[in-house]
Amino acid sequence: MLETINLSKSFKGKKVVQDLNLYLADGESVGLLGPNGAGKSTTISMISTLIKPTSGRITMNGVNAIDKPGEIRSVSGVVPQELALYQELSAYENLKFFGSIYKLRGKELAKAIQQALEFVGLDDRKKDLVRTYSGGMKRRLNIAAALLHRPQILILDEPTVGIDPQSRNHILEAVRTLNQQDGTTILYTSHYMEEVEQLCDRLYIMDHGKVIAAGTKEELLRILSTEDKIKVEVNKLDEAFVEQVKTIEGVHKIEVTELQLKIIAAKGSSLISKLVHLTEKHHIQLLNFQTETPSLEDVFLHLTGRTLRD
Amino acid sequence: MRSFIKKDLLIFLRDWKELLTVLLLPIVLVVVLNFAFAGLFDSDDEVTMDLQLAVVNQDNESEVLGQLKERLVRDAAFEEQEAKMVAEAAEEIKPVQLLLDYLESDDVKEWVTVHHLEEKAAAEKVNEGDLDSMLIIPQGYTADSLYANITGEPPTSSLIYKIEEETTTSSALQQFIQGFIEQLNYQFAIQEVTDGTGIEAALPKGGLEDIGTAYDFNMTQYFTIALGALFALFVVATVAMKTGVEIRDHIFNRILLANSHPIRFLIGKMAAAVCLIVLQILFVLLVSHFLMGVFPDRSFVFWVGILLMVVLLAFVLSGLAAIYTAVLLRMTSVDAANGIFMLATLLFGTLGGGFFPIYMLPDWLQQIGTWTPNGLFLAILTEWIQFEDPSTIVQTSLYMIGFFFLFTFIGLALFPKRGKAQ
Numbered sequence: 001m002l003e004t005i006n007l008s009k010s011f012k013g014k015k016v017v018q019d020l021n022l023y024l025a026d027g028e029s030v031g032l033l034g035p036n037g038a039g040k041s042t043t044i045s046m047i048s049t050l051i052k053p054t055s056g057r058i059t060m061n062g063v064n065a066i067d068k069p070g071e072i073r074s075v076s077g078v079v080p081q082e083l084a085l086y087q088e089l090s091a092y093e094n095l096k097f098f099g100s101i102y103k104l105r106g107k108e109l110a111k112a113i114q115q116a117l118e119f120v121g122l123d124d125r126k127k128d129l130v131r132t133y134s135g136g137m138k139r140r141l142n143i144a145a146a147l148l149h150r151p152q153i154l155i156l157d158e159p160t161v162g163i164d165p166q167s168r169n170h171i172l173e174a175v176r177t178l179n180q181q182d183g184t185t186i187l188y189t190s191h192y193m194e195e196v197e198q199l200c201d202r203l204y205i206m207d208h209g210k211v212i213a214a215g216t217k218e219e220l221l222r223i224l225s226t227e228d229k230i231k232v233e234v235n236k237l238d239e240a241f242v243e244q245v246k247t248i249e250g251v252h253k254i255e256v257t258e259l260q261l262k263i264i265a266a267k268g269s270s271l272i273s274k275l276v277h278l279t280e281k282h283h284i285q286l287l288n289f290q291t292e293t294p295s296l297e298d299v300f301l302h303l304t305g306r307t308l309r310d
Numbered sequence: 311m312r313s314f315i316k317k318d319l320l321i322f323l324r325d326w327k328e329l330l331t332v333l334l335l336p337i338v339l340v341v342v343l344n345f346a347f348a349g350l351f352d353s354d355d356e357v358t359m360d361l362q363l364a365v366v367n368q369d370n371e372s373e374v375l376g377q378l379k380e381r382l383v384r385d386a387a388f389e390e391q392e393a394k395m396v397a398e399a400a401e402e403i404k405p406v407q408l409l410l411d412y413l414e415s416d417d418v419k420e421w422v423t424v425h426h427l428e429e430k431a432a433a434e435k436v437n438e439g440d441l442d443s444m445l446i447i448p449q450g451y452t453a454d455s456l457y458a459n460i461t462g463e464p465p466t467s468s469l470i471y472k473i474e475e476e477t478t479t480s481s482a483l484q485q486f487i488q489g490f491i492e493q494l495n496y497q498f499a500i501q502e503v504t505d506g507t508g509i510e511a512a513l514p515k516g517g518l519e520d521i522g523t524a525y526d527f528n529m530t531q532y533f534t535i536a537l538g539a540l541f542a543l544f545v546v547a548t549v550a551m552k553t554g555v556e557i558r559d560h561i562f563n564r565i566l567l568a569n570s571h572p573i574r575f576l577i578g579k580m581a582a583a584v585c586l587i588v589l590q591i592l593f594v595l596l597v598s599h600f601l602m603g604v605f606p607d608r609s610f611v612f613w614v615g616i617l618l619m620v621v622l623l624a625f626v627l628s629g630l631a632a633i634y635t636a637v638l639l640r641m642t643s644v645d646a647a648n649g650i651f652m653l654a655t656l657l658f659g660t661l662g663g664g665f666f667p668i669y670m671l672p673d674w675l676q677q678i679g680t681w682t683p684n685g686l687f688l689a690i691l692t693e694w695i696q697f698e699d700p701s702t703i704v705q706t707s708l709y710m711i712g713f714f715f716l717f718t719f720i721g722l723a724l725f726p727k728r729g730k731a732q
Contacts (some may be wrong), residue, residue, distance in 0.1 A: 073569040083370045084560040086317065099311035101568040129324075145564065278609075303699055 029186040031200030039209040051114035077151030087131040102149040116144035136167025233288035314578025336537040364432035364444035377453035446470035538594040539684035540664030547651040550634030554644035583631035587624035629717025636724035
């Protein structure tokens with residue numbers, strides 16, 4: 001099991017990660033969720049032993065991995081957010097090089113390369129130079145390079161940034177296969193909520209360098225179990241109306257988009273009758289009214305007051 | 311390790327712009343500079359002189375015996391009989407005849423035409439520009455010079471060399487004649503030491519050979535070597551700059567995470583630098599040779615020597631590549647690091663004679679230039695091309711080996727510890 005205890009990192013006196021406690025049990029798929037700048041990549045860099053934390057501990061099966069980085073390095077594969085590939089080499093040459101620095105040799109290396117290429121669907125383009133690849137293909141190769149030594153833990157830092165839906169689905173499917181069929185432990189960071197929802201058993205939500213919530217998807221959604229999310233569509237909107245909706249007892253948050261209101265309010269706050277009353281008062285026609293089940297996005301909004309892509 | 315080297319070689323060899331720069335540009339420059347500097351320097355190399363020299367011989371050899379004997383008795387307190395014997399032996403030397411033979415020897419007559427004239431006629435012709443210079447052998451010169459050599463006293467008369475206009479060729483002839491006189495005096499000295507047995511006065515050899523070289527060293531050779539070494543410095547900078555790409559693209563991080571010892575990365579860079587530099591310089595030397603016949607009629611041993619010295623330079627520069635790589639890993643700005651490397655390359659290039667002949671620089675800069683890797687390479691190859699003698703390059707080779715160890719040590723010392731790379 002990999003665990004971090006009160007892990008912190010400061011750059012020039014500014015705390016980027018603060019007292020982070022996190023664990024990864026064998027075979028788990030764990031998501032690290034947070035907006036840009038939340039400290040996810042720094043956390044990944046510390047866990048993968050690339051940078052030393054300012055304070056705190058990282059242990060791998062009880063062994064201090066800060067003093068013995070090899071404990072983690074030997075069993076983990078890291079897919080960095082950046083395309084860590086040689087553009088002037090072919091996919092095959094890239095994998096051969098990265099495989100060899102993992103001390104794979106001869107037939108073992110050739111087999112690992114072949115499996116990795118097939119796994120990410122690049123076998124037919126293996127001789128092409130990487131610079132001729134599309135963004136999605138490069139992302140897939142970026143993952144393949146981390147799989148050559150068959151790591152027990154795969155750490156993926158936003159592996160789907162800036163790619164087409166097809167490649168994105170391919171990557172998500174590949175990660176799911178690794179976790180469910182091969183039993184690879186996954187630590188997946190993203191600011192795409194739906195990816196994390198699809199892939200991960202447990203989630204850590206980070207903001208401003210801190211874990212602000214953790215648990216399974218159900219546990220996190222339970223944070224909003226005392227609330228209703230109501231979507232209202234009207235024919236026109238004015239400020240006075242919105243301000244009066246905010247004053248309705250039990251309303252926690254309102255998000256306004258054109259002629260639509262998303263309202264998060266306490267359960268049983270008799271919101272509907274009060275809304276109907278207000279629309280009549282402001283001569284606004286109520287076009288649609290819908291109660292939604294809260295999502296993780298709503299949980300994040302509830303916890304941070306902003307959306308993941310802010 | 312092999313994978314590190316192979317990777318760097320492949321990346322370099324697929325960079326066409328870089329390849330053109332380090333392989334073809336030096337050859338183009340060798341050709342261009344060869345033509346550009348040909349007029350400026352070739353006169354020193356391939357002399358096509360035709361110097362018209364008037365020789366005015368006022369000395370009378372038939373009077374030498376009497377003059378010398380009389381002076382030995384009068385001024386040097388020799389007994390009559392002893393003076394006669396010494397004078398008779400010395401008379402055989404005939405220094406004036408030796409000088410005239412020298413001036414009309416095969417080596418010298420290629421560029422000097424001797425005219426035997428009276429002083430007045432010679433002076434007129436020199437003044438009118440028909441002749442370039444005149445050499446006057448004054449009366450009693452033979453007896454005086456022999457007396458001076460026998461007694462060790464300074465001669466009272468000397469050859470008179472007159473020129474209408476000082477030119478490179480006329481000055482050179484003056485130096486040759488002076489050299490001849492000194493050589494003659496040297497032979498006399500030897501005769502005294504060895505009691506005059508078995509020694510004949512030997513003429514110094516004429517032409518360019520009098521500086522003692524076995525082979526000529528010309529500007530084409532200079533530029534071929536200097537530019538080959540200069541562009542090897544660019545290879546070093548490029549190898550380091552590729553590290554910048556590896557850092558920017560986070561490939562270096564991936565290498566670290568593979569639990570691969572970072573020193574393997576550095577040594578891989580050094581080994582790749584050695585391979586690339588050897589290939590690059592050999593390409594420049596061989597292509598220049600086949601295009602312009604830079605090293606004609608040289609032996610197999612000569613080429614083996616060239617190869618060894620190129621390898622030696624490659625090792626020195628691989629140490630420099632280690633320093634550049636370590637510096638780059640420590641710096642936050644890859645662009646700034648690249649700027650520093652280019653400046654260093656230009657500095658080494660200038661001081662080491664890569665952009666123009668090193669002897670065009672002031673003496674103090676020349677001194678510094680000889681301590682640059684390319685300056686040392688230029689020096690060692692210059693010696694090898696001229697003498698093809700291993701003993702002449704031992705010291706410079708040791709300096710180069712020293713540079714390799716020094717650079718490598720600095721590179722290793724600067725190489726960042728874990729987590730310190732930017």
